[in-house]
Amino acid sequence: MELLRELQRARALEDLLTRVVGDRAPRHGGPRRISPAVPAARALHRADDGSGDVFSLRVGSPSAALTMGVDPRVVLRQALGRASAPSMGRDPGGFPTDLRIGLLAPVELPGTLVEVMAGIALSFRLRGESRVALLVDDMAGSASGDWHEGLNFAAVREVPMVLVVDHAHRGPMDAPAEQMLQRARAYGFGSHQVDGTDPRAVERVVWNAVESARSGAGLQVVDVAAPSTDPLQWLVQNLLAADALSEDAVAGFREAADAEMRAALDEVDAEPDPDPGQALAGWGRRGSAIGAPAPTPITP
Amino acid sequence: MELLRELQRARALEDLLTRVVGDRAPRHGGPRRISPAVPAARALHRADDGSGDVFSLRVGSPSAALTMGVDPRVVLRQALGRASAPSMGRDPGGFPTDLRIGLLAPVELPGTLVEVMAGIALSFRLRGESRVALLVDDMAGSASGDWHEGLNFAAVREVPMVLVVDHAHRGPMDAPAEQMLQRARAYGFGSHQVDGTDPRAVERVVWNAVESARSGAGLQVVDVAAPSTDPLQWLVQNLLAADALSEDAVAGFREAADAEMRAALDEVDAEPDPDPGQALAGWGRRGSAIGAPAPTPITP
Amino acid sequence: MAETLPEQVLHTRNREPVTFLEAIAEALWEEMERDPDVFLLGEDIGEYGGAFKVTRGFLEAFGGNRVLDTPIAEGGFTGAAAGAAHMGLRPVVEMQFMDFISPAYDVLTNYIATSAYRGAGNLPLVIRGPVGGGNRGGPFHSQNVEMAFFHTPGLKIVYPSTAYDAKGLLKAAIRDDHPVIFEEHKGLYRAPHLRELLPEEDYVVPLGKARTAREGTDVTVVTYGLMVHRTLEAAARLQEEEGISLEVVDLRTLLPLDEDHIVESVRRTGKLLVVHEDTRTGGLAGEVAMRVNERAFEWLDGPILRVTAMDAPVPYAGVLEDAFLPSVEDVVEAAKYLARY
């Protein structure tokens, strides 16, 4: 139920982002991409004092970060480049880095996040903390050398990390989907597999992987097969069929989520653009700098 | 017999390089490293008109290039930085690139050669040539992202390439040796395995891999297990035991090889250092350039 | 060969003016027709036709052996291009955005740039792709990459500002026996005012030669790429409003730098302003300043100044990006200061 609510919120924010910033939005992979990120985030130990697990993603919906506890206004501020955004409008970011709630911002650099998350997991290991770093990626990223170096590092150092590989959206130059698990095993990782259609199953399997990683089994790869239908719709149908939920309740969830996101957008929309003088302070000067106050006069 | 002669020549050149340039020599991995490079090179279609297979290595003995037909004096000229070296003393190179005889010079950049050899193999494929590119590497190189990107590219493009992985010298941070074949299979490569002790077996197995690649089976990985003893000594013992060779003949091979290399060294030793004016012509100027002839005078 | 040519390579044949982007597409097309060794590789350049549709229709026309889609692995396919170039092919690599050349930094600077020097053979290859800001693309889709490579002996860097030059320089780059990095500013791709009628016959613009985009007497402005047009705007304004005459030098090739052309102009005007969209510290202006000091100091009647972007990653928000990028106003102000110096 909570899962449905979170998928619904993520979908509502996703739809809003698509409408408002469209192509220029932080990369997102269409409606199906809220799973597996949302159930994966749910499988983590979440905290708001910097003591929980850490989540990031390279593909999929940034709105999945809501599950980690980020305020939807913060995601919108980033996307709209508002003064109040954590990056002050300097970077769209998808969602911001906020390590108190275990969030590391995505970047448009395939592979790099694998290395960085491996380093975060390394810090858990070095400090003896019982925490896990989880990254959602897809097969396209696996072509990059950084992906390989990051995973190889994680493997050699046996760090508590989980890589969730989403097969929802394949590119023509992607390696065959079935190679992911083979590769995982070839690196000596734990490997897990689940159909992406059922978000509850995804959550369960990711949870197993997370707890394996936490208990010292090293890097775990979860292979999420492309869903055969929209996982959110699937879950709704399933809950309805099981009489676990009424049509009204479903509509209620959706409306509440839409209303929340609309309100967030209204608020953020009214917020001011960043002030260059503030947002770019300390980042040098533009133009000829003739007018800029020099520490000493420009002529003898 | 020919194999023994070539191993002996490679060993003689190797010993000479170790003595003359030592640590500063193009990287070499000690005596055992002439195998598997020498038998691997023998498994290729060698030609001197630019129509044969192409060979390179990242680890192992540069003297293995003798098998491809390089003149030992050329290897020595590179190592000693002589004016007559193909790089004119600008780069030590191990052995020089000479594509007429199918040689691509090694560089001290793990992984890069995998990408470059994949591109050479790609050219064979694009032009419909029945040729193969073969690279000798070891497990340490497999940690680099370039290694992964090069192999992934080769796999996706199904190019005629063979990677020979030498396990003779393991580093503490190398992935487990047994992962190489698993990884090869996970990328969809053909995989082959052989014990490095017997150079004849290495030649045979590499030959199979090369012909598979040539016949369109895509990238082939040959996993050469660390030899239990010096492969050259092993071969000698084996030939003696089989009465295929006399002690005298063995000594004869060794002396002929040593004499050839000594003569080569004497000749190269007497050759002049490069002339900076010639070797660095076109590569800018040093110092203040005040004295350099300016196209127009320096004062109005 | 193709029965029906893709629209973006037809204009010159039909004697119609072309955009900057079409000029690039024509150069690629004609070089591929001329020389069977030329082939293209990059992300989504085949079926999809490239992120900016430069190569739309090329796959259909030239087939999968001449137009190769690649995995997302810029180091890997740039290295593979080097291998193909070793064998005499002439690969033209597209970076989807030039920002993504970074993963290929190692192979470009250490392997490709040094090949001829190491005696390992010339590597004729071109790396081309879109650069530059002004599109609200944020830090990873807006970079200028020249200074990542300007310091590397063995590379050439080209950065055209007009459709004519783009076509002629790209052809020259493809025919060059050494590696060339070719930067295409996104703000020029479809700019209507850059449409021009190009010669029907084959032509090249030689690498390493600057051009005088505007003759003038008071201040030399050395610039390149999109900033050529900003500077020309400033020049027109200064002429009209202040009677100040700017000479505008469009470098076209950044490496090797056409020192003679710059020096000759500065010796006439006695004043030098360098304008680049790229960030300030460590930007190209520095090298220009050194060359002019070495060869024209006595002719200088004022300090060498520069107009550049700020020292920051390219910001995402529009107001910030506008505050970050150099403007016509900046050029006007600096040139006026120098003219009156």
Next chain:
Amino acid sequence: MAETLPEQVLHTRNREPVTFLEAIAEALWEEMERDPDVFLLGEDIGEYGGAFKVTRGFLEAFGGNRVLDTPIAEGGFTGAAAGAAHMGLRPVVEMQFMDFISPAYDVLTNYIATSAYRGAGNLPLVIRGPVGGGNRGGPFHSQNVEMAFFHTPGLKIVYPSTAYDAKGLLKAAIRDDHPVIFEEHKGLYRAPHLRELLPEEDYVVPLGKARTAREGTDVTVVTYGLMVHRTLEAAARLQEEEGISLEVVDLRTLLPLDEDHIVESVRRTGKLLVVHEDTRTGGLAGEVAMRVNERAFEWLDGPILRVTAMDAPVPYAGVLEDAFLPSVEDVVEAAKYLARY
């Protein structure tokens, strides 16, 4: 903690003079003792003690959680260092030779340098390692890497020339909340004349501050690293033989550049020579020239000149490397020219 300290970190405790290399080892050791968040990673730095033995004995003393050997994957372990820095650790990465920083170019310039800017948090980490020529190491074991990063806002670059500075600057770099690239010239590591007695107490040398290595009146020479010593040699010779007085400015930190220090000196001498071992085109001299043009042009009584290496990969053969690297004689000649200008 260790019962017996490794030899290379004992000298200052024993009130003995230390080499440049020992100064670096002491800085690492003391920072690791001071702050449990500081840890080291790099190729063969553990059991093997590092290619230059800077960290010999560190693994035994601090254990495997503070001294981490890595696979040969500079991008991967630099990225991992960034991850650890996100969590408040302070990684110090050793590049076995700084030439091998190239595979980490992407993660350094795009991820690490932009983290604070993107609002993703400060990344306190240091990348250190040996640079420079003169060792017959050829193109891949001799590079200076400053210009690969000098153009990247968000990074700092340090390049010390003395044992005192090396120790104090490395400590400052480790304590800095932003990423620092720290270059150590191999020619300084064990140079006997650089041995000096260091303070017994903890000290830092602040980043971003140049120092005057020699006071003088005729020509300002701005330089760094090994070239500081070549320049001091030239200065001594010029003083003795020609009565020419050089002021030698040792930059110490290249980024941010201590513009005020340079400008102040040039305003006194009226002459500026920049000396760097790195190659010429696109070298650091350019930025110095621009800053001085912007702020001290009126004080200049001669052209800004530079003494640099050639524009080539570092050659392997001794005679070629000698012809390639800038020499004392070059500095003497250029400074004399300027003094007489």
